[in-house]
Amino acid sequence: MIPSRMDSGLSLNIMDSCKAALLDLPFVIPDxxxxxxxxxxxxxxxxxxxxxxxxxxxxxxxxxxxxxxxxxxxxxxxxxxxxxxxxxxxxxxxxxxxxxxxxxxxxxxxxxxxxxxxxxxxxxxxxxxxxxxSSPLTRLREYQHGWAKQVRFDGGPREVRSVAAVDVAYRPDGTAQGAYVQMDFPSLTVLREMVLRFPVVFPYIPGYLTFRELPVMLSLCEQARRENVLGDVIFVDGNGTLHPWRAGIATCLGVLLDHPVVGVGKSLLCGKVDLEEMSAADTRPVVDQGETLANAIKSKEDSRPIFVSAGHRMTLTDATRLARQSMTGHRLPEPIHHADRLTRQPRKVD
Known part of the structure; x- marks a missing residue:
C-alpha cells in the first residue's frame, strides 16, 4: 500500500489546477x-x-x-x-x-x-x-530523428531517491490537463503533485502524437525543475527507444530535459516478443531488427504486460529494474498510475 499524505509526515505542496502558459519550446510547433x-x-x-x-x-x-x-x-x-x-x-x-x-x-x-x-x-x-x-510535418520528423541521435544510455543517477511521472489527458473544452507527481523512492510516498491546464497547440495525428503531448510534459517538468522537485528519474506513459525511429516521446522528453527518463508502453509499437505463458517474474526482451529495445514485464500474474524501454540517460537494465520496483499491483508503475488519475480528476480552474 502506498503511504498516504497524512501518514507520510512529509510536507506536500499541491498546486491546484489552473490555466498555464506553455514555456518557450526549443522547437517550433507549426501553424x-x-x-x-x-x-x-x-x-x-x-x-x-x-x-x-x-x-x-x-x-x-x-x-x-x-x-x-x-x-x-x-x-x-x-x-x-x-x-x-x-x-x-x-x-x-x-x-x-x-x-x-x-x-x-x-x-x-x-x-x-x-x-x-x-x-x-x-x-x-x-x-x-x-x-x-513548407512541409511542416517533415520538419517534425526531422526533429525526432535528430533527438534519436542525441540519446545517451549513460549518465543516470548514482542513487535514486525520488521518481516522478508526467501524463496528459484532453478535456471536452479543448484544453490539455497535464499532471506531474514526484514520489519518494523506494517508499513511493507522494511528495509533490502538480495539475495544470494548457492550450492544445497541435491536433491528434497518428504518428505525430509526440508533438501534441510533448509541449505539456516539457512545461510541467521544467516547472518542477524550477521548484527543485524534479524526480531523479521520470516515468512516461509512452515509449522511449521502442520506436521505429528509436525516438518515442519518453526519449524526446529525456533529450530535451537532458534528464533520466524511462518509457513505459502499453502496446507493442514495433519489434517482436514472446509472451507465451509469461509470468509476473519473467522479463521478456523485445527485439527489432536484431536490437533489444525493451523488456516486457507484468505487475501480477493476471496483468497484461507492459513494455519498458530506456528514454534517455538510462540503461534498459536499470529502466526495467526501476519499473519493477515502482509497481504496487497496478498494471503501470505507481508514478504513472498516480499521474494518470490526476489528469482525469475534475478540478476547479482559477
Missing part, C-alpha cells in the same frame, strides 16, 4: 491551420484535390493526417472565398462539407465546372497535380 489554408488557396476554380494530396503536401508521406484534414475541413471557419469544397476523397467521393449537407458541396463544384455524378463522385481528372507548403 497547421495556416498551412492548410495556403494549400486550399492553391486549388484553382474548376479543379479539385484530395485529403491525401493535402496530407502529402504537408510533408506527411503516408498521408496519416488525411483523417484529421477531413475533420478539420468539416468543422473549420469557412468564408465566402474558401476553397474547402474542392477537396474530395481519393476515390472521388465528395466527402463531408462544413455546411453539413453534401449537396451544397456538389452544387459548388458543378457551378465551377467540375463534373460530379449523381452518385456524388467527382471527376478525378480535374485533380490539381502539385500543391506546395
Amino acid at each position: 497547421l491551420v495556416a498551412e492548410v489554408n495556403s494549400l486550399l488557396d492553391q486549388i484553382p476554380r474548376g479543379s479539385i484535390s484530395t485529403y491525401g494530396d493535402l496530407a502529402r503536401a504537408l510533408g506527411d508521406e503516408k498521408a496519416r493526417s488525411a483523417r484529421w484534414l477531413g475533420e478539420f475541413l468539416k468543422n473549420h471557419s469557412c468564408h465566402a472565398e474558401c476553397h474547402c469544397h474542392r477537396v474530395v476523397r481519393v476515390n472521388g467521393e465528395i466527402g463531408r462539407h462544413v455546411s453539413g449537407d453534401p449537396q451544397v458541396k456538389i452544387q459548388l463544384l458543378r457551378s465551377e465546372g467540375v463534373p460530379v455524378s449523381d452518385l456524388g463522385i467527382a471527376d478525378m481528372t480535374r485533380c490539381t497535380p502539385h500543391l506546395h507548403s
Whole structure:
C-alpha cells in the first residue's frame, strides 16, 4: 500500500489546477491551420484535390493526417472565398462539407465546372497535380530523428531517491490537463503533485502524437525543475527507444530535459516478443531488427504486460529494474498510475 499524505509526515505542496502558459519550446510547433489554408488557396476554380494530396503536401508521406484534414475541413471557419469544397476523397467521393449537407458541396463544384455524378463522385481528372507548403510535418520528423541521435544510455543517477511521472489527458473544452507527481523512492510516498491546464497547440495525428503531448510534459517538468522537485528519474506513459525511429516521446522528453527518463508502453509499437505463458517474474526482451529495445514485464500474474524501454540517460537494465520496483499491483508503475488519475480528476480552474 502506498503511504498516504497524512501518514507520510512529509510536507506536500499541491498546486491546484489552473490555466498555464506553455514555456518557450526549443522547437517550433507549426501553424497547421495556416498551412492548410495556403494549400486550399492553391486549388484553382474548376479543379479539385484530395485529403491525401493535402496530407502529402504537408510533408506527411503516408498521408496519416488525411483523417484529421477531413475533420478539420468539416468543422473549420469557412468564408465566402474558401476553397474547402474542392477537396474530395481519393476515390472521388465528395466527402463531408462544413455546411453539413453534401449537396451544397456538389452544387459548388458543378457551378465551377467540375463534373460530379449523381452518385456524388467527382471527376478525378480535374485533380490539381502539385500543391506546395513548407512541409511542416517533415520538419517534425526531422526533429525526432535528430533527438534519436542525441540519446545517451549513460549518465543516470548514482542513487535514486525520488521518481516522478508526467501524463496528459484532453478535456471536452479543448484544453490539455497535464499532471506531474514526484514520489519518494523506494517508499513511493507522494511528495509533490502538480495539475495544470494548457492550450492544445497541435491536433491528434497518428504518428505525430509526440508533438501534441510533448509541449505539456516539457512545461510541467521544467516547472518542477524550477521548484527543485524534479524526480531523479521520470516515468512516461509512452515509449522511449521502442520506436521505429528509436525516438518515442519518453526519449524526446529525456533529450530535451537532458534528464533520466524511462518509457513505459502499453502496446507493442514495433519489434517482436514472446509472451507465451509469461509470468509476473519473467522479463521478456523485445527485439527489432536484431536490437533489444525493451523488456516486457507484468505487475501480477493476471496483468497484461507492459513494455519498458530506456528514454534517455538510462540503461534498459536499470529502466526495467526501476519499473519493477515502482509497481504496487497496478498494471503501470505507481508514478504513472498516480499521474494518470490526476489528469482525469475534475478540478476547479482559477
